[in-house]
Amino acid sequence: MDAVDDAFEAVPRADFLPRGVRRRAGVDGPLPIGHGGTCSQPRTVADMLRLLDVRPGQRVLDVGSGSGWTTALLGHLVGPAGHVVGVEIEPHLARWGAENVARAGMPWAQARAADPAVLGLPAEGPWDRILVSAQAARLPQALVDQLADPGRLVVPVAGRMALVVLEAGATRVSEHGYYRFVPLQPGRSPAGHLIHAAAATTASSRCSPRQVTRGPPDPRGGGYSSHGPSHSPGLTHAHDAGDPPASA
Numbered sequence: 001m002d003a004v005d006d007a008f009e010a011v012p013r014a015d016f017l018p019r020g021v022r023r024r025a026g027v028d029g030p031l032p033i034g035h036g037g038t039c040s041q042p043r044t045v046a047d048m049l050r051l052l053d054v055r056p057g058q059r060v061l062d063v064g065s066g067s068g069w070t071t072a073l074l075g076h077l078v079g080p081a082g083h084v085v086g087v088e089i090e091p092h093l094a095r096w097g098a099e100n101v102a103r104a105g106m107p108w109a110q111a112r113a114a115d116p117a118v119l120g121l122p123a124e125g126p127w128d129r130i131l132v133s134a135q136a137a138r139l140p141q142a143l144v145d146q147l148a149d150p151g152r153l154v155v156p157v158a159g160r161m162a163l164v165v166l167e168a169g170a171t172r173v174s175e176h177g178y179y180r181f182v183p184l185q186p187g188r189s190p191a192g193h194l195i196h197a198a199a200a201t202t203a204s205s206r207c208s209p210r211q212v213t214r215g216p217p218d219p220r221g222g223g224y225s226s227h228g229p230s231h232s233p234g235l236t237h238a239h240d241a242g243d244p245p246a247s248a
């Protein structure tokens, strides 16, 4: 049993689900939480948390906190000496998720509404760890810039799980299998212009990450493959506002 298993035991998913859905908490799939959202698939969350390698006392940012479950799991992993902030762009989910996290009784972990004009939470960074539960089209440089050194960022990019490790000023990017996620919403300036280009267009439904089965990619789009980690030049950084999605 590792720290992630321990966190799953300590932070029951059922506490982050609407009453009518709680009896399905043990299902290894995304579950609806209202406002078009879902609570992430447990196996996917476990994979991401293991890649993130969270240590007690760290400062962690959870982008796309939804129900607040991942924020609370992170809270358990960092312990009382740490600090976790979850940000959620959908206002109703943000409010409900914040209440769920508050009920978990870890005052060092909180969830709140994301500023729709800003990706992540740069004002309160840098962060030792950043978890992103929505898919970017390209590696969002704005989030890499919010990492402490050393630091780790886990983010789905164009269907593949990316791990960014920042150490001694150098970033290393590796891939860790194929997953499907809701698109990461781009920020908007008050004038309505896109201020970062991180949105992907491939997710079929809002907020439905799921781990996918091993095997080759299904050209019909009905299935995805998962393969071992590889260092990838295929993940490109998104530097410029308003760029079209890259094909990785």
Ligand SMILES: C[S@@+](CC[C@H](N)C(=O)[O-])C[C@H]1O[C@@H](n2cnc3c(N)ncnc32)[C@H](O)[C@@H]1O
Pocket: 037, 038, 039, 040, 063, 064, 065, 066, 067, 068, 069, 070, 071, 087, 088, 089, 090, 093, 114, 119, 120, 133, 134, 182, 183, 184, 185, 186, 187, 207, 208, 209
């Ligand atoms: C997979 S869902 C939530 C998963 C959540 N960790 C859970 O277990 O309930 C991803 C969430 O990311 C949110 N999201 C998308 N883009 C965002 C952004 N730029 N900032 C904050 N949240 C975002 C979506 O509204 C959605 O609720």
